[in-house]
Amino acid sequence: xxxxxxxxxxxxxxxxxxxxxxxxxxxxxxxxxxxxxxxxxxxxxxxxxxxxxxxxxxxxxxxxxxxxxxxxxxxxxxxxxxxxxxxxxxxxxxxxxxxxxxxxxxxxxxxxxxxxxxxxxxxxxxxxxxxxxxxxxxxxxxxxxxxxxxxxxxxxxxxxxxxxxxxxxxxxxxxxxxxxxxxxxxxxxxxxxxxxxxxxxxxxxxxxxxxxxxxxxxxxxxxxxxxxxxxxxxxxxxxxxxxxxxxxxxxxxxxxxxxxxxxxxxxxxxxxxxxxxxxxxxxxxxxxxxxx
Amino acid sequence: xxxxxxxxxxxxxxxxxxxxxxxxxxxxxxxxxxxxxxxxxxxxxxxxxxxxxxxxxxxxxxxxxxxxxxxxxxxxxxxxxxxxxxxxxxxxxxxxxxxxxxxxxxxxxxxxxxxxxxxxxxxxxxxxxxxxxxxxxxxxxxxxxxxxxxxxxxxxxxxxxxxxxxxxxxxxxxxxxxxxxxxxxxxxxxxxxxxxxxxxxxxxxxxxxxxxxxxxxxxxxxxxxxxxxxxxxxxxxxxxxxxxxxxxxx
Numbered sequence: 001x002x003x004x005x006x007x008x009x010x011x012x013x014x015x016x017x018x019x020x021x022x023x024x025x026x027x028x029x030x031x032x033x034x035x036x037x038x039x040x041x042x043x044x045x046x047x048x049x050x051x052x053x054x055x056x057x058x059x060x061x062x063x064x065x066x067x068x069x070x071x072x073x074x075x076x077x078x079x080x081x082x083x084x085x086x087x088x089x090x091x092x093x094x095x096x097x098x099x100x101x102x103x104x105x106x107x108x109x110x111x112x113x114x115x116x117x118x119x120x121x122x123x124x125x126x127x128x129x130x131x132x133x134x135x136x137x138x139x140x141x142x143x144x145x146x147x148x149x150x151x152x153x154x155x156x157x158x159x160x161x162x163x164x165x166x167x168x169x170x171x172x173x174x175x176x177x178x179x180x181x182x183x184x185x186x187x188x189x190x191x192x193x194x195x196x197x198x199x200x201x202x203x204x205x206x207x208x209x210x211x212x213x214x215x216x217x218x219x220x221x222x223x224x225x226x227x228x229x230x231x232x233x234x235x236x237x238x239x240x241x242x243x244x245x246x247x248x249x250x251x252x253x254x255x256x257x258x259x260x261x262x263x264x265x266x267x268x269x270x271x272x273x274x275x276x277x278x279x280x281x282x283x284x285x286x287x288x289x290x291x292x
Numbered sequence: 293x294x295x296x297x298x299x300x301x302x303x304x305x306x307x308x309x310x311x312x313x314x315x316x317x318x319x320x321x322x323x324x325x326x327x328x329x330x331x332x333x334x335x336x337x338x339x340x341x342x343x344x345x346x347x348x349x350x351x352x353x354x355x356x357x358x359x360x361x362x363x364x365x366x367x368x369x370x371x372x373x374x375x376x377x378x379x380x381x382x383x384x385x386x387x388x389x390x391x392x393x394x395x396x397x398x399x400x401x402x403x404x405x406x407x408x409x410x411x412x413x414x415x416x417x418x419x420x421x422x423x424x425x426x427x428x429x430x431x432x433x434x435x436x437x438x439x440x441x442x443x444x445x446x447x448x449x450x451x452x453x454x455x456x457x458x459x460x461x462x463x464x465x466x467x468x469x470x471x472x473x474x475x476x477x478x479x480x481x482x483x484x485x486x487x488x489x490x491x492x493x494x495x496x497x498x499x500x501x502x503x504x505x506x507x508x509x510x511x512x513x514x515x516x517x518x519x520x521x522x523x524x525x526x527x528x529x530x531x532x533x534x535x536x537x538x539x540x541x542x
Contacts, residue, residue: 166393169386169394169397172383172390173383173391173394176383176385176386180381182345182365183377184369184374184439185369185398185399186366186398188366
């Protein structure tokens with residue numbers, strides 16, 4: 001029973017990781033940028049929701065609805081001001097830029113909010129603590145189901161946008177061949193800016209759910225970045241649903257590892273990640289495929 | 293009167309190499325201009341610079357009087373200039389229809405809709421759902437031209453549309469080009485096949501090592517004259533009548 005519980009918990013944890021991985025995957029797929037500030041942007045989102053929820057005594061979910069448009073704007077401006085210029089300077093510059101951004105964000109948050117650890121779990125009431133009892137030994141937490149459902153909805157929405165809307169087609173075309181896309185009238189920088197906006201908004205969404213699921217503080221970003229990155233690699237670059245599968249595999253690896261010994265949980269995740277990277281599939285990933 | 297495209301003293305470089313040296317010419321509305329020259333003459337670079345895919349080092353490019361030299365490529369497309377790039381360059385993981393739709397999304401108003409384009413290129417109709425990467429060379433060329441047309445351009449730049457295609461496929465491509473010609477679309481065609489260029493175009497411009505060495509109405513120039521300019525024979529004092537004759541056989 002312990003194992004089944006672990007797997008169920010792993011699936012739900014995977015939903016959270018998929019939420020994190022989604023934005024990272026999008027930015028890499030569309031514009032070949034590995035956003036090293038992704039985890040920290042998620043923490044910004046978490047703090048945003050926390051501030052709005054505590055100051056105006058709103059449910060974190062309502063606060064999230066208010067914070068998301070602001071994060072969309074933040075992502076858009078981030079690209080227009082910083083990332084667009086970095087892209088012009090070659091493939092390594094965006095890496096440096098986002099790394100610097102990560103440091104700036106962490107320290108700014110530290111300055112504004114102090115190192116105190118926060119959580120939104122207490123503000124969401126029964127959602128974060130309640131669960132369905134399936135049997136005397138198996139329970140399914142409300143919150144886990146919520147995160148998984150949100151992840152599936154988000155990924156489904158992204159898949160729909162990419163496959164069936166004009167904007168999505170432009171993103172895919174720009175991802176595959178930005179120069180030719182410009183030659184048929186698609187403004188690459190505008191496409192990139194909007195993709196960044198979506199990526200940052202999904203990061204904020206993931207950050208908010210992390211805050212509900214557990215705790216966060218100004219330095220929580222890098223850990224989440226690593227998990228997101230591992231989920232993307234395990235699931236395969238360029239595949240939307242691969243992101244979900246990658247997240248779930250990572251989550252299950254961690255929870256099964258935890259069942260063996262709590263110390264092993266994160267290590268188990270790393271080992272699965274390394275195993276995937278060493279496989280033939282890993283070599284494919286290293287060459288980087290566009291979002292199809 | 294200025295042409296629809298007016299190029300003045302255009303210089304374009306690949307690093308330190310000047311690929312386009314002080315090129316000036318004009319294309320009038322409704323005209324078919326053939327741009328010929330050997331490999332490396334600078335034809336593709338010239339077209340790409342006009343379209344905005346390659347930066348101009350100096351000189352000006354005017355589209356219907358407006359200076360577009362520094363405008364990004366997508367803005368030139370919005371002003372009515374479309375390039376069918378060398379090598380087709382379809383988006384490989386997208387279907388033919390999606391390739392067309394991407395171009396049509398921000399298109400200028402005009403007669404070229406998805407249905408109009410598929411009717412004009414019937415070869416594409418059964419292929420519309422297929423991934424662009426699996427199309428044959430001729431089919432890809434048709435799709436690339438169709439895609440450029442979806443933007444409803446005022447002037448279409450065709451870069452080596454017969455490159456790498458079987459003769460049958462080339463015939464098919466030029467069939468559609470003839471349809472465009474009948475339609476009074478302004479065309480600039482880069483073509484290595486002199487015979488074809490002379491038969492299709494109103495005017496011919498020959499380039500050699502980045503410069504324009506011949507510019508003429510196709511009616512008043514012979515193949516031999518173009519061939520001479522093509523190979524720069526008039527610059528060298530060695531050609532015998534025999535050599536000229538066999539080269540002219542091309």
